[in-house]
Amino acid sequence: MAFTPRVFSGIKPSGDLHLGNYLGAIRRFVPLQQTHETIYCVVDMHAITVWQDPEDLRRWTYEIAAAYIAAGLDPNKSIIFNQSQVVEHAELAWIFNCVARVGWMTRMTQFKDKAGAEGGENSEAVSLGLFAYPSLMAADILLYKATGVPVGDDQRQHLELTRDIAKKFNHDFKKQIKGLGVKDDFFPLTETLSTGPAMRVMSLKDGKKKMSKSDASDMSTIYMMDDADTIAKKIKRATTDADALPTEAAGLAGRAEAENLVAIYAALSDTSVDGVLAEFGGSGWGKFKPALAELAVAVLSPIATEMKRLVADTGEMDQILRRNADRARAIAVPVMDDVRKIVGFVR
Ligand code: TYM
Numbered sequence: 001m002a003f004t005p006r007v008f009s010g011i012k013p014s015g016d017l018h019l020g021n022y023l024g025a026i027r028r029f030v031p032l033q034q035t036h037e038t039i040y041c042v043v044d045m046h047a048i049t050v051w052q053d054p055e056d057l058r059r060w061t062y063e064i065a066a067a068y069i070a071a072g073l074d075p076n077k078s079i080i081f082n083q084s085q086v087v088e089h090a091e092l093a094w095i096f097n098c099v100a101r102v103g104w105m106t107r108m109t110q111f112k113d114k115a116g117a118e119g120g121e122n123s124e125a126v127s128l129g130l131f132a133y134p135s136l137m138a139a140d141i142l143l144y145k146a147t148g149v150p151v152g153d154d155q156r157q158h159l160e161l162t163r164d165i166a167k168k169f170n171h172d173f174k175k176q177i178k179g180l181g182v183k184d185d186f187f188p189l190t191e192t193l194s195t196g197p198a199m200r201v202m203s204l205k206d207g208k209k210k211m212s213k214s215d216a217s218d219m220s221t222i223y224m225m226d227d228a229d230t231i232a233k234k235i236k237r238a239t240t241d242a243d244a245l246p247t248e249a250a251g252l253a254g255r256a257e258a259e260n261l262v263a264i265y266a267a268l269s270d271t272s273v274d275g276v277l278a279e280f281g282g283s284g285w286g287k288f289k290p291a292l293a294e295l296a297v298a299v300l301s302p303i304a305t306e307m308k309r310l311v312a313d314t315g316e317m318d319q320i321l322r323r324n325a326d327r328a329r330a331i332a333v334p335v336m337d338d339v340r341k342i343v344g345f346v347r
Pocket of ligand 1: 008009010011012013021023024025043136140150152158198200201212
């Protein structure tokens, strides 16, 4: 069956947005608006899989929705809403909990990393929600029969699992799906949209560590709300080696920090790594870092200013989120009606 080309993606309100979220996700959401039906969610139900202060959760929820809009998403075009307003996400996640296998979840590296950080997989400190997290993520995507999901590299494994869940559902309920008059698959095998530079933005202090919301060192992460001076200072102090930049991408092999900064420049200027090296190859950091700082400020500062303006008016934000949750529901409800029939729930 041909599925409507539809894009879904989401960000967890569990910390301040950073450059990795911007380059790996938000920036790439914008052009997809022109070619696809686009749904961008603030996944608050995912955030609470680890403890969130309710006040922070609310603030970050508004901040992410504001970042979407400030970065160029049009809330009259893209569907921008927070997950918990559309309860069907939870209902489908439960059904997927019964489709997915425990073994699939235990293989998830993000779970292993996080559970490890919380004191071990068997620890009393790890929530059941954290374990089932990928099942909710599959529900987010498949509730809208999304065909493509733009995400950073760290989410690839979760999307493979989404495809596994879709495959098993399509297979296990083949007869019932046919009975509904659907010729082929009920759920699409969703594609991961993750190409281009900076799909994994690394820490400014350690080129082998991912830039993340939870890094202990503030200097390793550029936040979307950082002011111009802070951004410039962080880039100036970013760890690098002593060599000049190479003239070709191959010359970055084994130079994780240099590779990261060049990839960031490429993504912020919509060029390729080779394009950046054609301009800066042979230059030292004394030339490259100020150019990168200037570029980062030019891109991020106007977005931060607009984010601040938007979050100041929570009444307006509430209206946008509510209105868009209605639009999301208009797609989700009929899909969920079919799913209930397929699994045999009486209504
Ligand atoms: P989250 O909130 O951790 O991250 C949001 C998006 O930012 C990307 N990202 C990065 N990209 C490049 N470099 C980095 N250092 C970096 N850090 C984060 C992530 O890849 C992601 O695209 N499970 C998801 C949220 C989610 C979701 C979904 C995504 C829930 N349901 C359905 C897509 C579709 C997460 O925790 O993202």
